Amino acid sequence: MECDNISTRNIVIIAIIAIVIIVAGLYASGMLTGGTAEGNITVVAGAGTMSTMNDLKAEFEKKYPGTTVNIQYGNSAEIFSILESQKSADLVVPGDLAFMDNAKNKGYLVNDTITPLVYHIPVIGVQKGNPKNITNISDLGQAGLKVGLGDVNGTAVGKQAVKLLNKTGNLEAVRANVVVYAPTVNQLLTYLTSGQVDAAIVMNDSAQKAAQEGKIDIIAIPEDQNEIGTIGVALTVFSENENTAQKFLEFISSPEGMAIWEKHGFPPVK
Numbered sequence: 427m428e429c430d431n432i433s434t435r436n437i438v439i440i441a442i443i444a445i446v447i448i449v450a451g452l453y454a455s456g457m458l459t460g461g462t463a464e465g466n467i468t469v470v471a472g473a474g475t476m477s478t479m480n481d482l483k484a485e486f487e488k489k490y491p492g493t494t495v496n497i498q499y500g501n502s503a504e505i506f507s508i509l510e511s512q513k514s515a516d517l518v519v520p521g522d523l524a525f526m527d528n529a530k531n532k533g534y535l536v537n538d539t540i541t542p543l544v545y546h547i548p549v550i551g552v553q554k555g556n557p558k559n560i561t562n563i564s565d566l567g568q569a570g571l572k573v574g575l576g577d578v579n580g581t582a583v584g585k586q587a588v589k590l591l592n593k594t595g596n597l598e599a600v601r602a603n604v605v606v607y608a609p610t611v612n613q614l615l616t617y618l619t620s621g622q623v624d625a626a627i628v629m630n631d632s633a634q635k636a637a638q639e640g641k642i643d644i645i646a647i648p649e650d651q652n653e654i655g656t657i658g659v660a661l662t663v664f665s666e667n668e669n670t671a672q673k674f675l676e677f678i679s680s681p682e683g684m685a686i687w688e689k690h691g692f693p694p695v696k
Contacts, residue, residue: 470498
C-alpha cells in the first residue's frame with residue numbers, strides 16, 4: 427500500500443515537472459506572451475512626428491533590450507512611395523489616416539491592425555510679434571501677404587489646409603498669396619522663422635515647439651472651421667519581424683506611449 431502511494435506521488439511529481447518544462451518552453455517561444463520583442467524593425471513615419479517618434483523609439487528600446495527601431499521620415503506621399511518601391515517596412519505612421527487609403531487599397535497593410543492614435547490639428551503660424559496683425563483664416567487673403575502652405579499632394583498639412591479653406595470660403599483668396607508649397611510641415615516652419623513667409627498653416631504640435639522657443643506666434647483656428655486629422659499606425663504585409671513590430675504598435679498606442687504623444691502636443695483620439 428505504501429509502495430503504491432510512493433509510486434502515485436512520483437507520478438504526480440513527474441507530471442508537475444513536465445508541465446513546468448512545457449510552460450517554460452511556451453514562454454520562451456513567445457506563444458504565451460504574444461511573441462518576443464527582439465531584433466530590428468523599420469518604421470516609416472511622417473516628418474512632423476519626428477520628435478515624438480524618436481522619444482518612442484528610445485523608450486521602446488530601453489523597455490525591450492535587444493531591439494532596434496529604425497525610422498525613415500518623409501511626407502505622406504514619400505511614405506507611400508517607400509512602401510511601393512522598397513516593400514520592406516514593418517510599420518507605417520503617416521501624418522493622417524487618409525493617406526493610409528492608398529496603401530490599404532494596394533494591399534500593403536494588415537488592415538485589422540490600423541489603429542488611430544492622436545489628433546493632428548492645423549493652426550496659423552505667424553512671425554514672432556505678429557507684425558501683420560493676423561487674427562483669423564480670412565486675414566490670410568489680405569493683399570500683399572506672403573503665405574506658405576504644405577504640398578497638397580504630398581503632405582497631410584497641405585490637404586487639411588485646402589479642406590479648411592474650402593470650408594471657410596477663403597481658398598482662392600489665400601491661394602493668390604501663396605509663395606511656397608513646402609514638402610513637410612518642418613520646412614514650412616523654416617520658411618516662417620526665416621521670414622520668407624508672413625504666415626503659414628502648420629500643425630499645432632510642431633508650432634507649439636517653435637513658439638516655446640520664441641520663434642513664432644500661433645493663431646488657433648476655431649474647431650467648426652478647422653479640418654482636424656488623425657495620425658494612426660498599421661503593420662505592413664512586408665514585415666519580417668511581426669512580433670517586434672506588433673509590440674512596438676502596442677507600445678506607441680499604450681497609456682505609456684500616449685503620454686509621450688501628449689508631451690509633444692498630440693491629443694489622444696477619444
